[in-house]
Structure formats: C-alpha cells, structure tokens
Amino acid sequence: MSGIDSISQIVAALRTQLAQGASTTAPKPRKATTRGASEKSNRSISKLIAQRVKSIRPDDPKRGKKVFRIFLESVLLNEFGEQLIDDTVFYQMVDEIQEAMEADIRTAAAINTAVSTLLDGAQDPR
Amino acid sequence: MGLSNQRDVLACKTLPLGNEPALWAATRRGELPARERLIEAYLPYARMLAAGVFAGRIDDDVEFAEYLQFASLALIEAVDRYNPAYQSLFTSFAYERIKGAILNGIAHLTEKRTQLATRKQLLRERQNTLLATQELDGKEVFHQLAEVAISLALGYILDDAACHQHDATTTLQHQYTGLELQQLRERMRALVDTLPHKARLVIKYHYLNQLSFEYIAEAMALSRSRIAQLHGQALKQLRENAKSIKACDVAW
Numbered sequence A: 001m002s003g004i005d006s007i008s009q010i011v012a013a014l015r016t017q018l019a020q021g022a023s024t025t026a027p028k029p030r031k032a033t034t035r036g037a038s039e040k041s042n043r044s045i046s047k048l049i050a051q052r053v054k055s056i057r058p059d060d061p062k063r064g065k066k067v068f069r070i071f072l073e074s075v076l077l078n079e080f081g082e083q084l085i086d087d088t089v090f091y092q093m094v095d096e097i098q099e100a101m102e103a104d105i106r107t108a109a110a111i112n113t114a115v116s117t118l119l120d121g122a123q124d125p126r
Numbered sequence B: 001m002g003l004s005n006q007r008d009v010l011a012c013k014t015l016p017l018g019n020e021p022a023l024w025a026a027t028r029r030g031e032l033p034a035r036e037r038l039i040e041a042y043l044p045y046a047r048m049l050a051a052g053v054f055a056g057r058i059d060d061d062v063e064f065a066e067y068l069q070f071a072s073l074a075l076i077e078a079v080d081r082y083n084p085a086y087q088s089l090f091t092s093f094a095y096e097r098i099k100g101a102i103l104n105g106i107a108h109l110t111e112k113r114t115q116l117a118t119r120k121q122l123l124r125e126r127q128n129t130l131l132a133t134q135e136l137d138g139k140e141v142f143h144q145l146a147e148v149a150i151s152l153a154l155g156y157i158l159d160d161a162a163c164h165q166h167d168a169t170t171t172l173q174h175q176y177t178g179l180e181l182q183q184l185r186e187r188m189r190a191l192v193d194t195l196p197h198k199a200r201l202v203i204k205y206h207y208l209n210q211l212s213f214e215y216i217a218e219a220m221a222l223s224r225s226r227i228a229q230l231h232g233q234a235l236k237q238l239r240e241n242a243k244s245i246k247a248c249d250v251a252w
Helices: A007-022 A045-054 A063-080 A082-086 A088-103 A105-121 B006-012 B020-028 B032-055 B064-081 B090-133 B141-158 B168-177 B179-192 B197-208 B213-220 B224-248
Strands: none
Touching (some): A007 B141, A063 A088, A063 A105, A063 B141, A082 B179, A088 A105, A088 B090, A088 B141, B020 B032, B032 B064, B064 B090, B090 B213, B090 B224, B141 B197, B141 B224, B179 B224, B197 B213, B213 B224
C-alpha cells in the first residue's frame, strides 16, 4: 500500500497537484486510462495522482470529469490494492462505476460539488 | 437426387455439377474433393434459403450474415448426411434442415440478446439500489462519493466474470490482462462464505445466479427492500472482512 491510506489524504494530494499544475505549463494531454512504460513501474497512488493531474490541461473542457476520474481510481486502488494499477479490467470497472455515478442525479450533484471544491482550490493561470 | 424443380435450378445454375451421382458416390466413399465440390455447388442454395428466411424476419436484430452462416453450416452437415440411395433429392433433404438450422440459430441469438438486455436490467437495478441506500447526507462529500464507488466496485468484483465479457475480442484481451482483478475476485468470493446465512444467500443468488432482487425476495420470502438492505449489509461486511484480512496479510 502507498502512504496514502485515507480519502482525506487522496483529496489533499489532488488539491496539491491541481494547485501545482495550475502554476506550471501543461504537458501534452493523453488518455487517463493509458499508461506509459515508465508509469508501469510507478505503483504509488500519490505519484499516480501527480501524473494524472499533470496530464490534464487547465483549459480542458472535461477537466472536472477527468479530476473525478483520478479521484475514483485513487480511492479504488487504495481500497482494493495498488496491484490493480496494471490491470486494464480495473480501468473498465472504473469506467462503469463513473458512468453509473454520473447517471444518478443525486450522486451527480455530489460529484459536481466535489469537483468544484477541488478546482476552485486550484489557481487558474489564465 | 439432383436439381429438379425450378427453384433448385435457379439456386444452383451458376455452379454446374456435371455427373452429380458420381460425386455423391465419391463423397460417400470419403473423397474430399467430391464433397467440396458438392458443398460449393449447393452453397447458393443455402444462400437462397437464408435470404428467404431473412426476408420474412420480424425485426432487424440479426444481420443477414448470421442467417447465411447458419444456412451454410447446415448445408455442409446435410451434404455429409445425405445418402442418395435413400433420398431422392438432395434439395428436398436439405431444405428443412437448413431452414430449421437458421430458425434455431436466430432464436438462440435472440435469446442471447434478450439475456444481455436482462443483464443490463440487473446491473441497473443493482446500481440504483446501491445508490439509493447510500447515506449521502451527513458525510463529507468526498467520503460519500468514495463509499458509493467502493460499493459499486464490490458489486463489479463479485459479479460473474463471464458477464463482463460479451465479445470474443474482449474476452481474449481479458484473459491476459485481467489477472489482478480476477485474483481479487476470487479472494472476495471466498469471503462470501464468511457472511451470515441470509446475506450470503443474497450475494450468491444475485452475483452467482444473476437473479434480480425481485426474484430473490420471492425465493427467500422477504420483501424487496429487505433484500436490498441485506445486499448493502453484505457488501459492507465483505469490505470489513477484506480489510481485516488485508491488515494481516501483506500479500493481499
């Protein structure tokens, strides 16, 4: 397991990375579900959060959705084990879960609140 | 034997057989070239029958290619079974077999499609139940969302692996890449037996037998809401049991 062992720590790591990402140049975007060779050896949730957040452009219209995706992946890896990080079926599972949560009106409202909280905390460089 | 009526002639006119009795005799002796020639010659006949059944379809759920595949397979089987000593016409012999194979095959495909639809309904019911029973109020929003996500993930993990893999490509891919999740699934399933009796039954009925909460309620003579409650409790208990084991096992 990584050093991140609670939801609060995951959220804190997300906040930190979003704040840092907002003050640096955004790298070339890539899919959240694909992983490069260097990333395969990286089994830390905190590093995963950092890498995922850095892949999101500040002006990405789907930024909120992608941030929530990072939160979901981190929570589930923390709960079920980081060994799932290299399992493509894990990402399919996250797809289904995110879809189900976003389709539920009450849960979608909670997602919007959570994402707004995270993004509002990050400084917009524009 | 042979192509006697107008329909048969039209069906096979592009592929003349020459000495057809000799070909059947050779096929009966196990000569593969003769068999292949007969099959090739009668494939248009199978196609014609497939087109006829396809024209009479009641919906567009199944593509013509699938009708044709069933017809072609049935034709090959008919060629192998046909005995010119006992049956007068191959087309007469093959007609009902091919049509029957198409109709049976399409019915089976439709049944599979119905099962997929049923499966989607089952997943929707589960998700709605889990989402509805989550206590979103009174918790910090990130913890609320994490609880919901973990409950949904537990359902996914417990579910029958085959139900997540509907097409061959995906199945093949998952055989090589789904190992970690499969191992987790096996560990979680082993924990199901540690659950209290009713909770265990609900989990087994729902995830291993793919029964809806309504059917489970009927089977267990309980209300549907009680089943949903037991389901939620069972997932919570499984999560706690898994955590207990994880705390004692660094290899988890």
